[in-house]
Amino acid sequence: MRHLIVCGEAKKQKTNPVQEHQPPRPPRRAGQDHTVLRTVVGESSVAVQNFEIDSVQNPGPIPTVPVIPEVPMMDHFMANDMQEEQISNADMSTIVDDGSAITFNRVSWLPSGVLRNVATSGDYWHKFTVLRGAGYSKLEIMDALLDVVQPQMIAPVMYRREGSSATFFARNCLAAFLKLTRANLQIQVNSSGPFGPSVQTLDIEITLRHTHVQDLRLHLHDHLVACIARRHDKALKALDLSAFHMDPELSEVVFWSLRVPKAFVYVLNMLKVRTSAIRCLYLADNEITELPKFIILSKLEVVDLSSNKISNMNVLKNFNGLNLLEISLDRNPVCAQYHDELSYIQAIKEMVPTIKKIDGVYLTRPEPSLWRRNYVPPGQSECIALVDQFLQHYFTLLDGDDRQRLRGMYHPDALFSLTCNYVPGQSTSSTARLTRYTLESRNLLRLSDYSKSQQLLSQGAEEVLSALCRLPRTEHDPYSFAVDLPYYTQEIAVIVVSGVFREPSMMNENLIRAFSRTFVLHKVASKEYQIVNEMLTVSNASTKQAEESFQYPKPKVSLAKLSFNPAQDLTDADRKQMTRILSRLTEMNQQWAQKCLEQSKWDIKWALVVFTELLKMNKLPGEAFELEEDKVVEKK
Amino acid sequence: MEQERRTKVEQACRTAEEFIKHYYEGLDRRRNVMSRLYLDTATLLWNGNGIAGKEFIQKFFENLPSTDHIVSSIDSQPLTTGSTCHFPLTIVVSVSGFIAFCQEQPQAFQQQLLITAEGDKWKIVSDCFRFQEP
Numbered sequence: 001m002r003h004l005i006v007c008g009e010a011k012k013q014k015t016n017p018v019q020e021h022q023p024p025r026p027p028r029r030a031g032q033d034h035t036v037l038r039t040v041v042g043e044s045s046v047a048v049q050n051f052e053i054d055s056v057q058n059p060g061p062i063p064t065v066p067v068i069p070e071v072p073m074m075d076h077f078m079a080n081d082m083q084e085e086q087i088s089n090a091d092m093s094t095i096v097d098d099g100s101a102i103t104f105n106r107v108s109w110l111p112s113g114v115l116r117n118v119a120t121s122g123d124y125w126h127k128f129t130v131l132r133g134a135g136y137s138k139l140e141i142m143d144a145l146l147d148v149v150q151p152q153m154i155a156p157v158m159y160r161r162e163g164s165s166a167t168f169f170a171r172n173c174l175a176a177f178l179k180l181t182r183a184n185l186q187i188q189v190n191s192s193g194p195f196g197p198s199v200q201t202l203d204i205e206i207t208l209r210h211t212h213v214q215d216l217r218l219h220l221h222d223h224l225v226a227c228i229a230r231r232h233d234k235a236l237k238a239l240d241l242s243a244f245h246m247d248p249e250l251s252e253v254v255f256w257s258l259r260v261p262k263a264f265v266y267v268l269n270m271l272k273v274r275t276s277a278i279r280c281l282y283l284a285d286n287e288i289t290e291l292p293k294f295i296i297l298s299k300l301e302v303v304d305l306s307s308n309k310i311s312n313m314n315v316l317k318n319f320n321g322l323n324l325l326e327i328s329l330d331r332n333p334v335c336a337q338y339h340d341e342l343s344y345i346q347a348i349k350e351m352v353p354t355i356k357k358i359d360g361v362y363l364t365r366p367e368p369s370l371w372r373r374n375y376v377p378p379g380q381s382e383c384i385a386l387v388d389q390f391l392q393h394y395f396t397l398l399d400g401d402d403r404q405r406l407r408g409m410y411h412p413d414a415l416f417s418l419t420c421n422y423v424p425g426q427s428t429s430s431t432a433r434l435t436r437y438t439l440e441s442r443n444l445l446r447l448s449d450y451s452k453s454q455q456l457l458s459q460g461a462e463e464v465l466s467a468l469c470r471l472p473r474t475e476h477d478p479y480s481f482a483v484d485l486p487y488y489t490q491e492i493a494v495i496v497v498s499g500v501f502r503e504p505s506m507m508n509e510n511l512i513r514a515f516s517r518t519f520v521l522h523k524v525a526s527k528e529y530q531i532v533n534e535m536l537t538v539s540n541a542s543t544k545q546a547e548e549s550f551q552y553p554k555p556k557v558s559l560a561k562l563s564f565n566p567a568q569d570l571t572d573a574d575r576k577q578m579t580r581i582l583s584r585l586t587e588m589n590q591q592w593a594q595k596c597l598e599q600s601k602w603d604i605k606w607a608l609v610v611f612t613e614l615l616k617m618n619k620l621p622g623e624a625f626e627l628e629e630d631k632v633v634e635k636k
Numbered sequence: 637m638e639q640e641r642r643t644k645v646e647q648a649c650r651t652a653e654e655f656i657k658h659y660y661e662g663l664d665r666r667r668n669v670m671s672r673l674y675l676d677t678a679t680l681l682w683n684g685n686g687i688a689g690k691e692f693i694q695k696f697f698e699n700l701p702s703t704d705h706i707v708s709s710i711d712s713q714p715l716t717t718g719s720t721c722h723f724p725l726t727i728v729v730s731v732s733g734f735i736a737f738c739q740e741q742p743q744a745f746q747q748q749l750l751i752t753a754e755g756d757k758w759k760i761v762s763d764c765f766r767f768q769e770p
Contacts, residue, residue: 443709486762516746
């Protein structure tokens with residue numbers, strides 16, 4: 001029956017020894033030196049002290065890492081002789097022989113000062129026994145332990161089952177140890193049993209200074225180095241640290257979980273020697289809640305943090321200073337905080353502005369991503385009418401059979417050129433010849449010298465009109481137009497129109513072309529513009545464009561607003577006269593002539609144009625030409 | 637007069653080709669200094685969305701996913717309007733080609749730039765970009 005030296009909140013109880021088994025005594029060597037081995041050299045971090053290389057003769061690789069601020073307990077890393085200290089309030093006679101091992105559990109008690117001294121002995125492993133722990137998986141026990149101890153550092157080694165208990169060793173874990181004692185040396189294990197998930201409270205018994213490091217040499221640092229080297233794909237520049245604590249080879253030696261911040265930092269610092277070779281870092285399934293700063297991984301571009309326990313977007317700040325392109329954050333509690341994709345993406349972009357791919361999906365479109373049909377500069381709504389008018393006029397005449405009629409729209413010094421392109425993957429094949437355009441096509445990338453470029457540029461209204469007349473007849477689909485007004489001032493307007501047109505052809509095939517036409521207009525009078533520059537790009541329409549075009553019949557006769565001569569006030573007599581004139585010209589009866597004029601807003605020139613069109617399309621019924629002179633309808 | 641015109645045309649060709657080269661190289665490789673190519677008051681139209689001012693244009697480009705452009709054709713003309721023109725030396729450039737975002741399928745686009753000489757550097761007055769089909 002051993003009395004147990006106690007710590008923590010439990011009061012001293014002489015009546016309740018709960019010890020279930022005797023701790024084995026560590027063998028003592030003659031002349032054993034109890035001073036703490038300090039293997040830290042020069043600027044090596046204090047962190048290295050946690051995992052000493054076991055002997056000075058084999059120092060092993062010592063990474064030079066920046067000093068990491070340590071818990072103050074590391075200052076107690078003392079060379080004091082602890083073993084012989086008299087422990088006052090307990091029954092010392094019950095302590096094993098040389099007093100090097102001290103076992104206690106939650107009901108025993110130890111003055112805290114003594115406790116600290118004992119627990120900080122760096123050259124001893126302490127043994128932890130989880131009573132009744134054998135029935136749970138290692139992961140369940142470890143998780144429970146880390147839940148209590150978080151965020152303090154502990155690296156359990158030599159996990160095994162002994163009878164009904166689970167045991168492991170750890171050292172240099174004073175802070176974790178103290179946390180554990182404040183929790184009454186109890187852990188809450190989450191497990192899923194046959195009746196569903198449950199939580200069990202298990203007691204832990206700790207034997208301080210159980211085994212001397214010389215008797216249990218583990219070379220933890222070397223194991224970590226080897227593990228990382230195994231998981232580093234040099235060709236892909238990828239380091240796979242997912243489920244790190246479950247690495248088959250590493251976990252046989254130590255349970256090193258990246259959810260413990262110091263453990264993570266330690267591993268990160270080990271990467272300092274290979275930072276240029278790490279472009280991708282996979283960290284899934286590590287139960288991570290916090291992140292260290294990743295700045296030393298200067299070439300890091302891809303990070304996988306999926307399936308972790310991150311609950312705050314702020315942790316992503318630790319990627320500051322890096323050019324991170326891809327991140328995966330799915331299956332983290334933080335995702336549930338965002339109810340829609342957009343705010344989720346924005347939150348991530350705020351923390352990591354360089355990001356281009358989130359959760360495997362490229363951010364393909366910027367915010368103003370909707371395709372808008374037309375653009376007019378804000379505050380310039382009066383130009384809408386002018387542009388509308390211009391376009392209607394222009395395209396009507398362009399589609400007409402005499403393009404010379406466009407003359408009035410061009411400045412005497414106007415310039416015109418066209419470019420045509422073949423776009424791969426387009427609708428028709430044999431009809432896809434753009435020959436008549438190719439002949440005139442002006443593409444600076446294809447010209448061997450600039451003299452040709454002069455030839456292909458039509459200079460002056462005369463040349464422009466001839467060029468236009470050379471091109472095939474067209475019929476534009478105004479419903480396909482997208483109109484942009486990138487520049488508009490009192491003097492100059494730049495209009496860009498894109499859409500489709502078709503070439504009416506004898507062979508009854510639908511030659512549908514896609515075009516983009518840029519106009520630079522110069523204002524010559526208060527409401528009149530003339531074209532000074534015009535550039536046309538033509539290619540074949542894509543299958544989709546072709547299919548969707550010409551769905552709506554073009555309004556034939558509502559193009560009346562084109563006249564540059566604002567409608568004068570016409571008297572009835574004027575109108576009658578116009579009707580008569582039109583009727584004579586067209587051989588329509590007066591009734592129809594009147595109809596025509598009404599629809600053309602009494603612009604006789606325009607009425608003639610409309611009439612010609614309708615005639616061509618055979619849209620005029622025979623009755624329009626029947627003589628019914630006595631049937632002129634009185635209209636106001 | 638005739639010769640003057642010819643020279644203007646030739647200059648327009650030369651300038652356009654060079655400028656376009658810089659422009660797309662910047663968009664594809666050095667996005668962060670795109671705003672240098674624009675006037676302070678420049679406007680950018682992107683598929684019908686308007687962005688005014690150099691700073692906002694720069695922001696827009698920074699939010700755009702990374703791109704790869706292939707230029708199929710370039711055409712350019714000098715602006716020959718009279719003295720009322722604010723920018724005496726201005727060129728209109730029309731470009732068509734393909735743009736691919738982050739290794740997606742390339743899309744055909746057309747772009748028109750109005751560029752002018754500010755001091756000894758050519759800068760964009762207005763930039764109009766559209767996919768060939770929405």
